[in-house]
Amino acid sequence: MEKEKLFENLSRIIDYLSKNEASIAVVGDTIIDEYYDVVANRVSPEFPIPVMLSRDEDSKDLPGGAANVCFQFSKFDLKVDYFGFFSEYDLKQLKYYIHVVNPSNVLPFMCCVPRKKRVYQGNFPLCRWDVEKENFGMDAGELAEYRGKLKNELYAKNYSVVVYSDYNKGTFPLSESSFVKSDCITIVDPKSGPLSQWKGCTIFKPNAKEAFELTGEKDWKEQAKKIQSELGCKAVVITRGADGVVGRIDEEFFEYQPKINSQVESVIGAGDCFVAFLAMSQLCQISILDGVKLAWHAGSLYVKRKHNEPVSALELSTHIDPIAGKIVPASCFSYNRLWADPITGIECPESSRKVFDFASVAKSVEFARANHGGKVVVGTQTLEQATLVACLKNVDYVVITDSVLDSVDPDELVVW
Numbered sequence: 001m002e003k004e005k006l007f008e009n010l011s012r013i014i015d016y017l018s019k020n021e022a023s024i025a026v027v028g029d030t031i032i033d034e035y036y037d038v039v040a041n042r043v044s045p046e047f048p049i050p051v052m053l054s055r056d057e058d059s060k061d062l063p064g065g066a067a068n069v070c071f072q073f074s075k076f077d078l079k080v081d082y083f084g085f086f087s088e089y090d091l092k093q094l095k096y097y098i099h100v101v102n103p104s105n106v107l108p109f110m111c112c113v114p115r116k117k118r119v120y121q122g123n124f125p126l127c128r129w130d131v132e133k134e135n136f137g138m139d140a141g142e143l144a145e146y147r148g149k150l151k152n153e154l155y156a157k158n159y160s161v162v163v164y165s166d167y168n169k170g171t172f173p174l175s176e177s178s179f180v181k182s183d184c185i186t187i188v189d190p191k192s193g194p195l196s197q198w199k200g201c202t203i204f205k206p207n208a209k210e211a212f213e214l215t216g217e218k219d220w221k222e223q224a225k226k227i228q229s230e231l232g233c234k235a236v237v238i239t240r241g242a243d244g245v246v247g248r249i250d251e252e253f254f255e256y257q258p259k260i261n262s263q264v265e266s267v268i269g270a271g272d273c274f275v276a277f278l279a280m281s282q283l284c285q286i287s288i289l290d291g292v293k294l295a296w297h298a299g300s301l302y303v304k305r306k307h308n309e310p311v312s313a314l315e316l317s318t319h320i321d322p323i324a325g326k327i328v329p330a331s332c333f334s335y336n337r338l339w340a341d342p343i344t345g346i347e348c349p350e351s352s353r354k355v356f357d358f359a360s361v362a363k364s365v366e367f368a369r370a371n372h373g374g375k376v377v378v379g380t381q382t383l384e385q386a387t388l389v390a391c392l393k394n395v396d397y398v399v400i401t402d403s404v405l406d407s408v409d410p411d412e413l414v415v416w
Contacts, residue, residue, distance in 0.1 A: 002258075002293075006320050009286050009294050011329065013076075014313050016284040023079040024279055027154060027179060028066025028165030028172075028189075029114070030084045032094065033268070034059040035307055036119045040126055050126060052119060062308045063098050064116060066165035068269045069189075070098040072276035075312035083154050084171055085136050085146065087111040104153045105146055112137030114169055123265060123306065135170035143170060151179055161283045163275055164188045164201070172197060185282045189275045190214065195230050203288065204228075205237045205275060224248035235288050239274060241267070245296050249288050256293055266306040273302040273311060314397060326390040327383075327398045362392055369394040 016022065036059050040050040063071040070080050074097065082103040086094075090113045091103060114132035118125065135143045150171070154162070162181055166172050168191040172179060178197050180186050186201045193214055198204060204227055206214060211223040224236040224247050237247040242264075244257035277298040281291025298311045301319040317325035361378065368376045375396040380386045386398045 003321050003324070005290065006294055006297060007317065007324070009281065009284075009290050010313055010317060010320075012286060013280050013284050014329070017077045017280075021079065022283055023081060023159060024073070024283060025081045025083060025154065025157070025159045025162045026066055026069045026165060027083040027150070027162060028069070029167035029169035030067045030086055030090070030171075031063075031065030031167060031169065032090060032113055032115045033062045033064035033068075033308060034115055034117045035062065036117065038119055038121055038126065040121050052121075052126065059117070060307065061093055063094050064269065064308070065114070065167040065169070065272075066163075066171075067094065067098050068272040068308050069163055069165050069276055071308060072269075072273050072310045073280075074098075075310050075315075076280065078280070081157065081159070083150050085111060085113065085150075087113055105150050114167075118268075125266075132169065138170075147171070147173060154179070155181065159184050161185045161187065161279050163279050164198070165272065165275065166191045168192050187275060187279055187282070189271055195227065198233075199231050201231060201233050203235045203237060203278070203282075204231055204233045205239065205271075205278070207271060208238055208240045211236075211238045220246045221248070221253055224253065237278070237288075237292055239271060239296075239299075241270075242300075245292050247292070254289055254292075256289075256296060258293075258296070260297075260300055264303045267303050268306075269308045270299050270303050272308075274299040277311075318397075323387070323390050326395060327386045327400070329399075358388060361389055365389075365392055365394045 036054065038052040038054045040052045042051050043049065044051050062068070066084050067082070070082050073080050080098075082098060083105065084103070085105050086103060095103075112133040113136065114130065117129040117131065119127050119129075138146065159181075162184055164172070164179060164186065166189065174194060174197065178199060180188070180198060180200045182200055185203070187203045187205060188198045188201045189205050190198065190210055192210075195214055206227075208220070211220065211227070212218065215223045215226045217223045217226055220238055223238065227233070227236045228248055235247060235249040237245060239245050244255065246253070246255045248254070274295045277295035278291050281294055282288070286294070294316075297320055298316055301311050301316060302309070311319075314325075314328055317328065319325065365376055365378065376394060377397045377399060378389050378392075378395050379399050380389055381400065383400060386400050389395055390398050
């Protein structure tokens with residue numbers, strides 16, 4: 001029953017975004033994650049530290065911090081406005097990734113955006129080097145000026161949902177001067193106190209460590225009650241990694257602890273993925289608890305990959321159920337942002353479509369996988385056929401359709 005509910009809510013998000021010009025605002029601290037690939041196969045003779053070798057000094061630069069929240073929306077047909085500090089140089093590097101049309105507060109080149117240099121050998125992290133200046137390298141007067149500009153621009157626009165992503169880098173003032181809007185749903189992902197700066201928010205989403213540090217309470221129920229009492233928020237959502245999510249909505253406590261064995265590749269930015277899916281669920285008027293459940297499953301898939309890779313709706317559907325999740329509605333083809341890779345495959349002969357032949361389907365799918373790149377999509381005519389075809393290992397997705405979809409090249413779809 002739970003899987004069906006997850007699929008239903010994921011479909012609601014897909015359907016809502018395909019029919020509405022929706023926008024979400026993200027406010028917070030910009031960080032840039034620099035990923036370096038090296039080889040470390042010996043120890044330095046000078047000191048007992050690894051010697052890291054690479055052919056060049058190039059890095060893969062990706063959005064981090066609040067910018068990574070924007071990045072997590074990039075697989076969905078959704079307009080995102082970002083309110084945070086960027087230098088012109090950094091924006092040029094990352095604009096493609098952050099999925100933002102008009103970012104606010106692009107600062108001069110000398111603005112120091114925090115950078116986290118992450119050094120890996122293969123999938124193993126060797127070290128992290130943080131390069132940052134306090135308050136983005138601005139003095140108190142400059143920082144106050146830009147904060148005021150950011151807040152004024154945020155308040156001048158209307159949004160259904162606003163996400164506040166605090167990484168304690170200087171975007172938010174540590175005072176009673178709150179950025180929280182009162183005319184929409186607001187979700188806060190905090191880093192540190194004081195709690196008072198988030199009064200009036202709708203959903204407060206700390207992780208377990210942050211909830212303890214913000215309240216001093218060890219019991220999660222006491223943490224939730226204390227936060228809710230001080231902020232007047234509708235819900236407190238405390239993420240606990242593989243141990244699930246707990247919290248309080250209105251006056252009801254909840255615990256969500258699904259049993260999923262998920263091999264963790266990287267937890268970097270997992271909270272950003274969670275809050276992005278929670279925000280989309282609220283945009284689509286899904287209940288907070290149902291949104292929490294969907295967001296947790298998105299996060300459990302996110303940590304299986306590396307380099308902050310966003311989760312698409314179709315990837316999440318197959319993660320929830322590897323077989324049933326492959327059967328997707330035709331509306332999923334209405335915009336390309338749902339797809340992580342190109343759609344490729346083959347079109348079977350017209351004569352073969354008259355009678356469903358599973359053996360022929362399997363053979364054609366195997367040929368498609370071996371000879372084409374991207375996703376292999378099979379079009380079937382009934383749910384029974386779709387369920388059978390979805391069991392094939394080399395099939396990525398199955399669509400129930402009477403003909404080749406107009407938005408997909410006939411040479412890129414296996415149709416039966």
